Every structure is written in C-alpha cells, then in structure tokens.
Amino acid sequence: MMNVPGSSASLESGPMAPTETRRQPILAAMIRVVGAKGYKETSVADVIAEVPTSRTTFYKHFDDKHDCFLAAYEMLVEEVFGEVVAQCDGEAPWMSRMTDGLSTIVDRFALDPALARTAVVEVAAAGADARQLHWNAIARFTEYLDAGRELTPGKELPENISLMSAGAVSGLIFDELLAGRADKLPERLPDLLFAMLVPYVGPQVAAAEMRRVAASAH
Amino acid sequence: MARATKEGERWKPPRGRHKLPPEVVSRSQRERLLEATMRVVAEKGYGATTVTDLTRKAGISRTTFYELFEDKEACFLAAYDNAVDGLVRQINVAYEAEERWPDRARAGLATLLAALAADPELARLALVDVAAAGPAAQRRFRAAVQRLTPFFDEGRDFAPGGRGVPANASRMAAGAVVGLISDELVEGRADELPSLLSDLLFATLVPYLGPDAAAREVGEVTR
Numbered sequence: 001m002m003n004v005p006g007s008s009a010s011l012e013s014g015p016m017a018p019t020e021t022r023r024q025p026i027l028a029a030m031i032r033v034v035g036a037k038g039y040k041e042t043s044v045a046d047v048i049a050e051v052p053t054s055r056t057t058f059y060k061h062f063d064d065k066h067d068c069f070l071a072a073y074e075m076l077v078e079e080v081f082g083e084v085v086a087q088c089d090g091e092a093p094w095m096s097r098m099t100d101g102l103s104t105i106v107d108r109f110a111l112d113p114a115l116a117r118t119a120v121v122e123v124a125a126a127g128a129d130a131r132q133l134h135w136n137a138i139a140r141f142t143e144y145l146d147a148g149r150e151l152t153p154g155k156e157l158p159e160n161i162s163l164m165s166a167g168a169v170s171g172l173i174f175d176e177l178l179a180g181r182a183d184k185l186p187e188r189l190p191d192l193l194f195a196m197l198v199p200y201v202g203p204q205v206a207a208a209e210m211r212r213v214a215a216s217a218h
Numbered sequence: 219m220a221r222a223t224k225e226g227e228r229w230k231p232p233r234g235r236h237k238l239p240p241e242v243v244s245r246s247q248r249e250r251l252l253e254a255t256m257r258v259v260a261e262k263g264y265g266a267t268t269v270t271d272l273t274r275k276a277g278i279s280r281t282t283f284y285e286l287f288e289d290k291e292a293c294f295l296a297a298y299d300n301a302v303d304g305l306v307r308q309i310n311v312a313y314e315a316e317e318r319w320p321d322r323a324r325a326g327l328a329t330l331l332a333a334l335a336a337d338p339e340l341a342r343l344a345l346v347d348v349a350a351a352g353p354a355a356q357r358r359f360r361a362a363v364q365r366l367t368p369f370f371d372e373g374r375d376f377a378p379g380g381r382g383v384p385a386n387a388s389r390m391a392a393g394a395v396v397g398l399i400s401d402e403l404v405e406g407r408a409d410e411l412p413s414l415l416s417d418l419l420f421a422t423l424v425p426y427l428g429p430d431a432a433a434r435e436v437g438e439v440t441r
Contacts, residue, residue, distance in 0.1 A: 158416065175360055203428055
C-alpha cells in the first residue's frame with residue numbers, strides 16, 4: 001500500500017472526518033438492533049439509543065430507517081465479503097478455495113448471530129431494494145463458484161447452476177438462523193459443502209469432500 | 219393454489235332462514251375468508267391489510283371473523299397453509315401419475331410452475347412477500363419448503379449411489395428449486411416460470427444422479 005505522508009492525519013482532521021466517524025457507529029447499531037429485534041419492529045429510536053446518538057445526528061446522515069438499513073447492509077456485505085473474497089481468490093484448487101470461502105461465512109455468522117440474522121433473514125423483510133442487495137452479494141460468490149465449470153469441460157451444464165448451488169446453501173443457512181441456531185452453523189458445514197459442490201462435481205466427489213472436511217473438524 | 223373467482227360468482231349460503239347446518243355455513247365462511255385473505259394480502263401487502271379489508275372481501279361480519287380467528291396474523295397463517303395445501307395436493311397428483319422418479323419429478327415441477335405462473339400475485343406472496351409478514355410467517359414458509367422434500371427424497375432409492383447422498387440433500391434441492399423460482403418472481407417474470415423447468419429438473423436430480431446423468435435426463439425432456 002502507498003504511504004502518502006500526512007494523509008491519515010489530514011483525513012482525521014479534515015471536514016469529512018466527523019461525519020464519517022458518526023455515521024459508522026449508527027450503521028453498526030442498525031445491524032445489531034435489526035438482528036435482535038427484527039426489521040419491522042426496529043425503530044429509529046431503538047437505533048439512536050443503541051449508538052447512542054441524537055435524532056438530529058441520525059437524520060443528518062439518513063432520510064429514514066430504510067435508508068439507514070440499506071447503507072448498513074452495504075457495509076455488512078463489504079465487511080463479510082472482504083474476508084470471503086480473500087479466500088476465494090487464492091492460488092489453491094477450486095474446491096478447497098470454495099470450501100474455505102464457505103467456512104469463512106459460516107464461522108463469521110456463528111460468531112455474530114445478530115449480524116447473520118440481519119444478513120440472511122431480516123433483509124427479506126426490508127423491501128425490494130434490500131433484497132436486491134442480498135442477491136447482489138450472493139451473485140458475487142456465485143462468480144467464483146462458476147469457475148467450477150472448468151472441472152467438467154465440454155459438459156452442457158445449465159446456465160444458472162451457480163444460483164442453484166447458492167440457493168441450496170442459503171436455504172439451509174436461513175433455516176438454521178430462523179431456528180436461532182447460528183452457533184450450530186459450523187457443524188452444518190459438511191452438508192452445506194455438499195449442496196454447494198454437487199451441481200458441479202456430482203454426489204460421489206461432493207460426499208468425499210464433505211467427509212474430508214467433517215474429519216478435519218474433529 | 220386455490221383460484222379465486224370474481225366476487226358474486228361464489229356460492230354463498232342463502233341469507234335469512236335456511237336449513238343448512240351451522241357447521242356447513244361456518245366452513246364455507248372460513249374457506250371464503252382464507253381465499254380472500256391471500257388475495258387481499260397479495261394486493262395490498264401484509265402490513266397495510268386490515269381485518270376490515272378481509273371481512274369486506276370475504277363478505278362476512280367482524281363478529282364471524284373473530285369467532286374464526288384471534289387476529290389478522292392467525293388468519294393469514296391459516297390462509298397461507300391452506301394455499302400451500304392446495305399446491306402440494308396438485309403437485310402430488312401429477313407426481314403420482316408417473317413411474318420413474320425423474321419423470322415424477324419433472325411432472326411435479328411442471329405442475330408447480332404452471333400453478334405459480336397462472337397466478338403471479340399469489341405466487342409472489344407465497345414465496346417472496348411472505349417474508350414481510352413476520353417471523354411466524356417465515357417459519358410457515360420454511361415449513362412449506364420442507365413439505366416438498368419427500369418428492370426429492372425418492373432420489374435416494376432411485377439413484378445407484380443414492381444411499382451415500384446425505385439425508386438432507388432433499389432439503390437443499392428443495393431450497394435450490396424455490397430459490398430459482400423466487401429469483402424469477404422478484405424480477406417480475408412469473409409468466410416465464412414454465413421455461414425454468416429444465417433448470418429446476420437439473421437442480422432436483424443432480425444431488426442424486428450427478429451432473430452428467432442429470433443433464434442427460436434434462437436433455438431427453440427438452441428434445
């Protein structure tokens with residue numbers, strides 16, 4: 001990374017600094033409160049009490065609850081995917097990169113159940129814009145998944161198997177979160193892996209990878 | 219999924235003095251209310267729907283409403299389950315009419331897609347907007363997906379290596395199918411749902427048969 005002399009100091013004291021430093025805690029509070037209370041039940045009052053900050057500050061940054069939620073969701077996606085994409089981008093073989101990427105998501109969700117609930121369950125209740133952000137996030141992961149097509153060259157696999165793969169995985173994660181079992185997600189990793197890999201490699205190979213990961217976890 | 223007829227076309231118990239037993243009257247009122255509820259919520263959204271909207275559409279009194287259900291949510295959950303029952307029954311008929319599991323799966327999926335495409339408004343409510351109706355409704359939605367898993371589970375017996383496939387592969391495959399359909403509904407392409415058949419069939423078969431055999435089965439259907 002380039003080191004521009006004085007850049008960090010000027011950022012901290014520049015006119016943007018107070019705005020950004022007050023905005024970020026509001027976004028983080030939104031994610032926590034929605035994860036705990038549900039999107040519908042969350043009010044602006046809940047969020048500012050969680051930070052804590054004033055109503056004036058809140059409305060200086062956001063039009064309303066929905067506007068703030070969308071910004072918070074974008075931040076959440078960047079945060080989680082920053083880690084996941086780092087796993088998916090490596091030099092390792094496709095299958096182990098996908099395994100690592102998925103296990104990063106699962107571990108992150110298990111560590112922070114409120115974030116997981118907001119990311120997967122509550123986003124569905126927050127309107128079409130929010131659902132679009134959710135789909136965009138899934139699409140970022142499916143881009144990496146689709147490199148799995150190269151494992152079966154010349155085969156006519158359907159165009160959107162990556163969506164099937166992601167749909168199966170997120171359905172399973174959704175179930176666990178809805179049942180309040182975020183902490184149990186890492187135990188489901190072998191199943192999730194099978195669902196993710198099987199459209200590309202078939203049941204035998206997917207089950208073998210599943211057993212490998214299950215064995216290494218114990 | 220139950221199709222609503224236009225208002226006035228539906229059979230109602232005769233007004234005034236009649237000899238219908240009270241439980242028949244009440245059952246017809248309940249059914250009317252359940253269909254009206256799905257229709258109104260599909261049009262207005264769950265949040266904006268009031269009990270008055272429901273009683274007006276169903277042509278029943280407020281008193282009757284509260285005799286049948288505690289509140290709007292209880293009524294919506296019953297209406298949702300009722301719609302899912304209807305859909306699963308239709309799928310089951312088509313599924314049972316075929317012999318080989320891949321053919322059964324194809325028939326069941328085709329029926330599901332046709333039913334959803336015929337009533338896009340209800341389809342969207344059943345699969346997408348149900349999430350906005352609160353945690354209880356979300357659990358009902360997952361339960362509805364769960365009810366589809368027996369159709370997938372048969373793949374374990376059909377496929378040569380099917381016994382080695384994890385037990386909840388059916389849950390994953392059902393999730394993949396529902397996910398693909400929801401995606402199409404979110405994009406407002408309900409009328410194109412039937413064209414998803416080959417992809418959904420692939421998603422159904424692949425956990426049990428693998429990509430090669432699944433693609434072959436799909437190819438035989440489309441040709």
